[in-house]
Amino acid sequence: MAIKNAFYAQSGGVTAVINASACGVIETARKHPEQIGKVYAGRNGIIGALREELIDTSEESDEAIRALMHTPGGAFGSCRYKLKNLTENRREYERLVEVFRAHDIGYFFYNGGGDSQDTAYKVSQIGDKMGYPITCIGIPKTVDNDLPFTDCCPGFGSVAKYVATSTLEASLDIKSMCESSTKVFILEVMGRHAGWIAASGGLAGKGRDEPPHIILFPEIPFNREAFLARVEQSVKDYGYCVVVASEGAQYEDGRFLADAGGKDAFGHTQLGGVAPTLANMVKQALGYKFHWAVADYLQRSARHLSSATDVEQAYTVGQQAVEMALAGKQAVMPIIVREQSKPYRWHIGEAPLSEVANQEKKMPIHFISDDGFSITDDCREYLQPLIEGEAFPPFENGIPKVAHLRNELAPKKLRTPFEV
Structure with missing residues (x-):
């Protein structure tokens, strides 16, 4: 050979x-x-x-x-x-x-x-x-964990660990200040059509009274009234409300809450801004003081x-x-x-x-609670091993410490250049 x-x-x-x-x-x-x-x-x-x-x-x-x-x-x-x-x-x-x-x-x-x-x-x-x-x-x-056939996608377990950890740590911050300051915290995470990353925020707490109090999945149509009612109830019950929102949260008609109005190189809608969009809803309807954060590149690069x-x-x-x-x-x-x-x-x-190409694996409906705002025990059992160790x-x-490669290019053998 x-x-x-x-x-x-x-x-x-x-x-x-x-x-x-x-x-x-x-x-x-x-x-x-x-x-x-x-x-x-x-x-x-x-x-x-x-x-x-x-x-x-x-x-x-x-x-x-x-x-x-x-x-x-x-x-x-x-x-x-x-x-x-x-x-x-x-x-x-x-x-x-x-x-x-x-x-x-x-x-x-x-x-x-x-x-x-x-x-x-x-x-x-x-x-x-x-x-x-x-x-x-x-x-x-x-990181989106949306390839079919494979149980999970390399890259997802680490971003899930980062989001779960960040949700826990930020929740403790908000909880300590809620008596006289911030009532609502919103963490925006990646996930265009599949809510796997948002779901991982649910590993930060185990009960309904533990944050995150609300998770917004692309798979569940966003309902403004139901969302605001849950925020208000959480503040009344616990003094604060922590939200983990997928960037792909969308209305029933398919419109993204955070449609940035452009397309990427693959033809996908460019997203950005679901956290401030939700924060403004909360401010206008309920008047609560809020903070929001966008995990963005931090979630997918947190090798530490x-x-x-x-x-x-x-x-x-x-x-x-x-x-x-x-x-x-x-x-x-x-x-x-x-x-x-x-x-x-x-x-x-x-x-x-041939069967993997251009397919997306979304969250199974039995992984999402009946009210659409949290994960189920089945989901928790699926996610938990992926963030361990x-x-x-x-x-x-x-x-x-990181690798420092020379990245030397091999000599070119073709005379004709090619532009893409």
Whole structure:
């Protein structure tokens, strides 16, 4: 079997543990020099392949690659760029074939969410449609936890741990001041169409009297009157009210509370501002003093508070992606299969990219309470194992240490530049 090089790329919004998947890919590939030569990483995702900007990871030491395990962000750069169908833009696919052929790339590993798995699937079809054989494996990643088939998505467990912890800590702050100051606190978290991240805030408390007193899910249509009534009742009963709101909270007609009026590169509505929108509702209707916060990038980059479960799973899907490719698998994605919750046991399975691409896994209705404002015991049992365990990074001078890669580009072999 001829030795072929591999191409690995990161895509979409990054996570606290996506680099652990990169570590899994590179370290595993290095254990199979008889089958995989160099691992090239795309600078800024698939765009790096199109522009022939390939980072030669063989220039990095074993120590530097291992340090990816505790480094957040995207070590090689990510992107939001979705390949069109071959019939719509053959030019891009011809370019990929040119770059792959020029650098003797026979393996493609794409690390991302639903749109990224769509790209991975399209690339897998190059062999059939353009006469260039390439083994393509998708690697799951998304803080939104909305990929189908897999029990959970690497990246989610850590953001869930961060949101649950932040909800608990902020709640204690608000509770201590509610007698004479702030009555309402609203934490806005990510989650466009699926409420998994918002649900994780529910792990901060166990009873109805413990915060968060309200969780707003995209799956449950927002009702202004019911929301305000619950806020008022919580303040009367407990002296304060803590709300965790998904950015994707929407009205019954599908309008987002926080529609920013634009679209991202994948064609999704740009969101932002659900927390101040809700805060203004509370102020105008009830007159309570409030504070709000937007977790934004902090929630997905908080490697210092990552779940040990999440780190392990992120590494393992990267590792298994390589093993699947070497076993002759094609157009599949490694998935996490839950065997049981107590104690938590899981193993790696696989799902076809053709069925993963562009699909979203929303919260099951039995995970949401009948009143639509909290999580159920079933949801708690599902979430709890995913945030467990601590995997603290090494610290130096009080600050987490991170990987410092050289990220040297391989020499270009094609004369024609390519713009995206």
